[in-house]
Amino acid sequence: MSRMGYESLPDTGAVAGPISKTDDEPANSGDRFYRLPATPVTTISASKSGLTLDLHSLWTYRELLYFLIWRDIKVRYKQTLLGATWAIIQPLIMMIIFTVFFSKLARLPTEGIPSALFYYAGFSLWSFFSNAISNGANSLIGNANLITKIYFPRLIIPSAAVLAGLIDFAIASILFVPLLFYYHISITWRFLLIVPLSILITTLALGMGILFSALNARYRDVRYALPFLLQVWMFISPVIYPSSLVPQEWRWLFILNPLTGIIESYRASLFGLAVNWWGLGLSVVFTLLVLLFSAYSFRRMERSFAEVI
Amino acid sequence: MRPIIKVDNLCKQYRINSLDQSHLRYDTLRETMATAVRQSLTRFTGNGHSASETLWALKNISFEVKPGEVMGIIGPNGAGKSTLLKILSRIVEPSSGYIELYGQAGSLLEIGTGFHPDLTGRENIYLNGAVLGMSRREINSKFDEIVAFAGIERFLETAIKRYSSGMYVRLAFAVAAHLNPEILIIDEVLAVGDSDFQKKCFDKMGEVIRSGRTILLVTHSMDMVLKLCEHAILIKGGEIQKMGPAEDVVNYYYSISDPTAPL
16 A cells, blocks of 8 residues: 555545444444544555656546646736737737748748748747746746645646646637638648647647756756756747758757657648658657656655755 | 554654755755765765764654544644644655555645635635635535635625735635545644634634544644643654643643743
8 A cells, every 4th residue: 555655545525424434433433423444545654766657646636737727827917908918919929020030131931831820830839838838847836835735746736837828829829810811821621730739739848847847846947047948949949940941961850859840740730731740750759758757757856845845 | 443543653854964955955956966976975985974964853753543533732843743744744755654544634734825816715715725625516515604704705806915914814714614624634723813703713623623523733822732632742852752631741741841931
């Protein structure tokens, strides 16, 4: 029962009143007392080296995950005049800046896609990704009061921070409707691909957010280093330029970045271009590896969070 | 009767003033790397052991609590009471020993945990309830009761950063008081607000106790221990000094404490 630090039996639901079977309980104890189960509901001991992801306890606490996502969304645009419109304004302004300076002045190619569309697709995806990672990375520190006072699977905190960003991404994506219409882009079956692609980039953001949040809990350096890292990551991904601009001999390195396949496929599916399935497959594999690695690292570090944060 | 809480040989060790301190305090990567280098050097040059000083926050703590019992935990500041509660609440891990809990446990180490200042009273009731382990259905069914208990009906849609501090603690206590696990672990969160509300809190506690729930209560108020608890544990220096009927333990505590110091 105590192979791991903490283990719980399945949640008994709303735990009011007597449940489960009696053992050696005196017969006259009546309903006043809760009747003891035969085995402990919870065993607490020092954790051994063997670690599992403990997906079961995550499932038990899914309602808390929901509430934390809901809180993050509710709080985000409190006391702002424009509210959720900010989710559109940010990538829109980036789109305008890049269309004017990079496309019109610097004449950077956009692979035949109207430059406004090219940049908006890149930036709406990128700003979701980078915001999700930085919110995720700061989430444990921001919720230190919860971590030092209440028990729950800690993975919930960075997960909620990352997932809360999806709503902004969805709002920003609404602008594609008028944009595609205005530029007379016909919608193909590939358009459906944006759903699995969104799940894929969310998974990647989840992996990175989880990893950085755990590192940040111990080393506050992460908070300062992360903006640079994200900046570099943007420049090595096809956010503001197409991958065709990358010299052939460097293409293999470029495609090792899991974001490359995702962004390229995302544009391809929106604008009805050919999808590089091989590159996308590589992204899927890397993304899953990142998530698995992060989740295990997180579980290793989480036992000391309450003490180091 | 079998115990609902069984604590066996529980120990918690902290390292202080050691080269390995990096594991306890947040710090920078640079320091950790420097420490790692230094440590591997001492491993070659020294006797292998760094000058680490250990602190036993808890040492060989064993006790049992019967279902429906209200157990008081007393002791001077720094005795290890809070560490014990944190281990029982699964917030920190013990160094050795184990605990078995034969029921769902809920802990109140602080009221208002998870309150967000920008959210309204209504929103915070749901958030705080969820954080404390209540399901949405459970909160829904107790919502009116919580609001009435806190007496904040008129301010439900107001952000709680605009609440007076009295309203804030009343709301926080109200949510906490409606928590419903079999085992309740409480750290001095009682008696908040003005005297009227304090009485209400005390009555509510009595109600909770009479409902047959098992309670572990850490407090500095001997009065409260004598009034609410059947049994008590005195912890000092991380070890159990005395355990038994509340009155005996409190009297013993008085006898070993400095009589001039306020309790």
